[in-house]
Every structure is written in C-alpha cells, then in structure tokens.
Amino acid sequence: MSRPTRAVIDRAAFVYNYRHAKSLAPDARAVAVVKANAYGHGAVALSRALADEADAFGVACIEEAKELRAAGIHNDIVLLEGVFEPDELVDVDVEQFIQVVHAEHQLRWLLDRRPRRPYRVWLKLDSGMHRLGFDNEGFHSAYATLRDCAHVAELVPVTHFACADETDNAYTQRQLEVFRSATQGLANDFSVANSAATLGLPATRGGWIRPGIMLYGASPLGQANPSGDLLRPVMRLESAIIAIRDLAAGEAVGYGRRFICERPMRVGVVAIGYGDGYPRHAEDGTPVAIDGVRSRVVGRVSMDMMTVDLSPVPDAHVGSVVELWGEQILANEVAWHADTIAYELFTGVTRRVPLTYREPA
Secondary structure (H helix, E strand, C coil), X not given: CCCCCEEEEEHHHHHHHHHHHHHHCCCCEEEEECHHHHXXXXXXXXHXXXXXXXXXXXXXCHHHHHHHHHCCCCCEEEECCCCCCCCHHXXXXXXXXXXXXXXXXXXXXXXXXXXXXXXXXXXXXXXXXXXXXXXXXXHHXXXXXXXXXXXXXXEEEECCCCCCCCCCCHHHHHHHHHHHHHHCCCCCCXXXXXXXXXXXXXXXXXCEECCCHHHHCCCCXXXXXXXXXXXXXXXXXXXXXXXXXXXXXXXXXXXXXXXECCCCEEEXXXXXXXXXXXXXXXCCCCEEEECCEEEEECCCCCCCCEEEECCCCCCCCXXXXXXXXXXXXXXXXXXXXXXXXXXXXXXXXXXXXXXEEECCC
C-alpha cells in the first residue's frame, strides 16, 4: 500500500472561481494567474481546464510561459515580471507573450530589438508599492517612447496595490489616484486589480483584472466578504492515520514534549509533515478533519508525521482519512494557526505529495 498523503485538485472549482472573478467585473478581461505552478496546484492541468475561456494566463517568468506553450496552451500569456535577460525577447517574439516592462533596462532591451511581429507591452507604474515599476516621470517618458515605437502594437498601463487586502486602508485609494493621474488621457485599457481588489474594491474592476489566490479558493481579505465567501477550495490536502496511541494524563506527545495530555487520550499519528509542506509551526489546536469530524493537531509537527486528537472521533482507526485543508478545513484557518498565509501553504506543498485531479463536470 502506498503512502496515503495526496493533494486532490478540483478543476471544476478552479473554473468556477475564475467565472466568479469575471462575474464581479463583467466589463473586464481576466488574467488567470498560474505562476509558481498554479500556486502549487499544477499549472498545466489547471490551465488546460480553463483554456477554452481564459482571456489570458499570468506567469512570473519565461520558463513558466514556455511550459504552458509546450503543453498546448495557446491563450495569451502575460509575463508579470517581464524578461530577465535580453535574449528572452526571442521567445517573447516567437510565442507572442505579453511582457510587462517595469524598468529602464527592460525598455532598452526592447528598443534594441527588431521582432517579426510587434510586441504587446504592459507598462508598470510604481504607484506606491515601491517594488517594481517606473516613477511618474519615468513612466511618462517610457510611455511616450513605446507609443512611438514601430514594433510595439499594444501598450497597457499597469500597477500593483500594497494594501488591497485591507479594504478600509486609505493607501489603496491613494495608489489608485496616483495611477489615474499618471494615465489620464493615455490609454483606455489598464490593469490594477489583483484578487483582493477584485473581491473588495469595486472601483478597481475594469480593464484587465488579475485574479490569483482567489482562483484557488482562498480569500486574501482579512475580514469576511460576501464575494470571498463564495469561493470554492480547489486543493484538498489529505492523508490518513497510520498508528494510534492510548495515553494517560500527563503523557507527552512528539518532539520537545510540547503537548501534555490533560486527560487520558487517544492520539492518532498521521502520515504527513513539514517534509510534505504542512507547516512545522502549526500550533496545538490547529484544526484538522478526521473522517469528516473536526479535531485538532496535538504536538509538534515533524518531517514525516504529525499527531492529532482522536477524542471527537471515537470510531477513528488506522486508515481513517485526515483532511489537513480543503472543503472542511479552510487553508486560511490553518494559515492563521501557523502564523502564515494560504499562499505559502499552497506553494509549499512538496513534490513527494502527488497531485490528483477531479475533472470539471
């Protein structure tokens, strides 16, 4: 019998979440962000599931874009960080990738080329994130240069919000005003809304939206939100109980004896640990579901195993299924107990966890 740990990926839920994003911005086009192997869910498999309706896919680098093309994905693909070396512009030309230009060196590389077909460019303004993008003066200069360049066919202003996950944070409105001021009269098309803005900030829903984490069923917002509550989890990380211990009050469980049984307890050993991507820093009380019943982590997570409280599940046995996150235990719940975010949980699932897929209906 093989190790029972696996991640079950619901392709229908992924498609549903994309459609939900589109429904929130019916006049916009949507880039389905599948960088980092679709946040750990499998970029090729999920892109194929959405290929008939995605306006575009978004990736971080040329290698991710080429992987999709090699798998037969013919949709538009946006290089969200642009190119890292000038020679990558050959692939941009051949495959007709959309490239973000966020810095002077990328602009120079583009101007020095003579592609077979004009480039499609998204020009990035630093509206206040202070990570990538031109300042206001540099943005206007670059925009004028690209607008007049014979081998640029499309020019879309773009920016990224620093605090959109906090819907009441005034800094997002400040960034939006900076962007609107910088792009006034320049272009009809634009891209500003990430997942958080798409869910919580209606004023940003236009042009091209860029849903990422929301496609995988986790809301990035720090508070309840009607739109976020409609998302469907895409990954169910699961394993099974491989041993059971009956412990007396006062006995300890696991490394460091972190958890001490406060009463006689049945404890289950689950075949998953931080070597699979489950967070080592998950605290005692982090929720799990055992045969569909909510319970909790007890004791420190180790590389290959973790221990759970079987008290709420008296019929639990070796082989009982344990959901670590998914439909019953939301990834955001686990992330809160481990002082992290769902993004890190998803992308941290390691290669020894097989991905299995449910087909769309």
